Amino acid sequence: MKIIALCGSPRRTITRTGQLTRELLAGAAAAGAETEYVDIGQLKLNFCVACDKCHEVGRCIQKDDFEPFMEKVLAADGFVLASPVYCYQVTAQLKVFIDRLGGYIHCQKLLGKYGAVVATAGGDGQDKVTDYLSFMLMQLGVQNTGRLAVALDEDGPLSADSPLLAQARQMGVELVQAIREKREYPEQRQAQEGVRGYFCDIIKRRRDRWPAEYEYFKERGWL
Numbered sequence: 001m002k003i004i005a006l007c008g009s010p011r012r013t014i015t016r017t018g019q020l021t022r023e024l025l026a027g028a029a030a031a032g033a034e035t036e037y038v039d040i041g042q043l044k045l046n047f048c049v050a051c052d053k054c055h056e057v058g059r060c061i062q063k064d065d066f067e068p069f070m071e072k073v074l075a076a077d078g079f080v081l082a083s084p085v086y087c088y089q090v091t092a093q094l095k096v097f098i099d100r101l102g103g104y105i106h107c108q109k110l111l112g113k114y115g116a117v118v119a120t121a122g123g124d125g126q127d128k129v130t131d132y133l134s135f136m137l138m139q140l141g142v143q144n145t146g147r148l149a150v151a152l153d154e155d156g157p158l159s160a161d162s163p164l165l166a167q168a169r170q171m172g173v174e175l176v177q178a179i180r181e182k183r184e185y186p187e188q189r190q191a192q193e194g195v196r197g198y199f200c201d202i203i204k205r206r207r208d209r210w211p212a213e214y215e216y217f218k219e220r221g222w223l
Contacts, residue, residue, distance in 0.1 A: 008094025027172025
C-alpha cells in the first residue's frame with residue numbers, strides 16, 4: 001500500500017501544514033503503508049496554457065514535473081492534499097498544480113483511490129480550503145476519508161504534545177484502514193457518478209476534438 005502527500009506550502013522547512021501532513025503520513029506508516037511526502041517546491045510546474053492537448057491526447061504535453069508526479073499518484077492507493085490558507089484559498093503554488101488536472105478530472109483517473117486533506121490558517125478560511133480540497137479529490141474520483149482544518153494563532157512549529165499532531169496521526173491510520181477495507185462512502189460515490197455523467201455528455205459532443213477522453217470513457221463502458 002502506498003500513500004503520497006502533496007504539501008502546498010511554499011515555506012519548505014518551517015511549515016506547520018507540512019508538519020501536520022508528515023504526522024498524518026507517520027500514522028499511515030505505523031499502520032503499514034509506504035508513504036511519500038512531496039513539497040510543492042520540489043516540483044517544476046508550469047502554468048496551464050489551456051491548449052486542450054490533455055483532452056485530445058490523454059496527457060499534458062508540457063515538459064515539466066507534472067506528469068511524472070501524477071504517474072506516482074496513479075501508482076499509489078492514497079493521495080493527500082494539504083495547503084495553508086492564503087487570502088482564503090490554497091496557495092498560488094498549489095493552484096498551479098490543480099489547474100493542470102483538467103484531463104484527470106474529466107476522466108476521474110483517480111477513481112478507486114482514497115485520500116485526505118489538511119489546511120491551516122493564521123486566522124480564518126481553513127474550512128473553505130478543506131472544502132475546496134475535498135471537492136477536488138471528489139472530482140478526481142477519490143473518496144475522502146478525513147479532513148483537518150485548523151486555525152493557528154501562534155508562530156513556530158507545533159509542540160510535540162500538540163493534540164493536533166495526534167489528530168493528524170489518527171487520520172493517517174484511518175486512511176490506511178479505509179484502503180485496506182475498500183470502504184465505501186455512498187454520498188461521495190453518488191456525487192462522482194453525477195460528475196461523470198456531466199462530463200460524459202460533454203465528451204460525446206466533443207468526440208472529434210477530444211478523442212483520447214472519448215476512448216477512455218468508451219473503454220470503461222461509461223458512454
